[in-house]
Amino acid sequence: MPSGLFALLDDVAGIAKIAAASIDDVAAAAGKAGTKAAGVVIDDAAVTPRYVVGLTPDRELPIIARIAIGSLRNKMLFLLPAALALSAFAPWLLPPLLMIGGAFLCFEAAEKLIDAIRGGHDVAQDAIATLTSKEIEEQKVGGAIRTDFILSGEIMAIALGTVANVPLWEQAIVLAVVAVLITVGVYGVVGFIVKMDDIGLHLANGANAAMKPLGRGLVHAMPHLLSLLSTVGTAAMLWVGGGLIVHGLHEFHLNLVPDAIHGAAHAVASLAPAMGGFLDWLVNATLSGLFGLAIGGVIAAVAQLFHKH
Template sequence: MPSGLAALLDDVSIIARAASASVDDIAAAAGRAGSKTAGVVIDDAAVTPSYVTGLSPARELPIIWKIAKGSFFNKLIILLPAALLLSEFLPWAIIPILMLGGAFLCYEGAEKVLEKLGGAKHGENLESPIEDPVAFEDKRVKGAIRTDLILSAEIMAITLSEVAADSLLVRAGVLAIIGVLITVVVYGAVALIVKMDDVGLHFAKEGRTEAGRNFGRSLVSAMPHLLTTLSFVGTVAMLWVGGGIIIHGLHELGILLPEAAIHQAQHWVETIAGGLGGVLGWLTFAGLSAVVGLVLGAIIVFVLHNVLGLGHTEEAAGSAAH
């Protein structure tokens, strides 16, 4: 009996050490993958505030919470199992699927740019009367979750590429950790951004010192400009992330020239920029990727709206209603 108990304890000890090693592997891999996804996380955080800009302040946090729940569902219920299945059975399909997502981001970003430049508006927007606020909010939430799905897919794909050689358990653990942490960070930051005007209003009214009240008034006056800027950054982010996905996907499929040309331009800027080379080089890569995204997106917009006629029915109905 004692020897049996000793053997059992020894087996438990071995299992515990193996589990501990797996946890360490997951933590280390999650750290590597997290640093690689930082750029897409910033894009995600920039895109989301645009979905609550101009809506009732009382609805801001509920809308963000709805989008956050959708993001958790995207990452943990849809993308995590899909990523694991693809990595196991259809690894070749990951790049084409990502490129489809990138093309969708280019389309959405280009459509927003064209609308700002005076193009036809497709569906309700903040510049036109909103006849059904509940339906409009629902559309915005669905649109945000749809965009989040694309950005989340890119995050999960980058993460998967960092742990492709690890075991299935490690891959699953890393994808889950990254999915949860990034969702909490992104939507926590977005919630703070969109409620800063309420914080400023509180300081402006309840501040104990004149300096505190002045700070509150400055914060209130600055927030509309910040949200407008974030909306602009979000549109640009759609284009550069979408364009970047397409460029990298073409490289993976053997079409090397677009990515090589952009990297050559990036290296040239880094060489001549001296101490600012890193920042300006990255801006060059992002800017050229955004140009690619804008051109591709504009082509898709033209084909969908002018060749296939998609969106014209909705637009005509809106015009008739007025």
């Protein structure tokens, strides 16, 4: 009996080790997938605060919460099952879909740059003058959730690409973890950003003299933070989008551009071995971003031609 009990305990311990290893694998895969999707995540965090512009402060957090719920619904009810079906029945579609998603990111980033250069007009401000507050809120929430569906689709596709070679059940867990963590992270940060000026005003007008400079600093930092987020988000979209296209070209054995980028990165990294890893990443990201900008610029130019006609 004791030997049987020890054998059972040994089996349980073995199962526990396997389960722990699986959890570690899932956590590592989720972390890698989230990192790969960083460009889209940053852009999502940069875009969303604009949906509460023109609304009263008491409605800002409820609207962010509604958008966050819609984002999680997009990911869990629609995009996660679609990603698993794609992985199970048509995995060969993933590389071209990732390239298409990368091209779309590059196109969006190029359009942002073009609008910034031209001094684009914010049509959302026109709507504020003609709609009731409830209509504005519904319009903004609906628009944000539709935009989120595209961004979430890109996030889930990128995440799927990092776990395409693991069992389906592990893919499902990783994608679900990524969906929840990214949604909570993005909209938690967005909630802080949209209330940062209110927090700053509260501190600046409070009785604690030591906190007044911090409050004024938060108020003044708000527009600069939004501008920085937008810039970083655009750069990250070009880096991620260009990288997806470059990786796809390599998958299809079209190695002219991938080899040129990796060769340049290796050459620069070899000049300073102590910083080789960072320099390799920096050159890869920069050249992938420039390649993505070229692709996005071409798509934007073609789209403009079709729009004129």
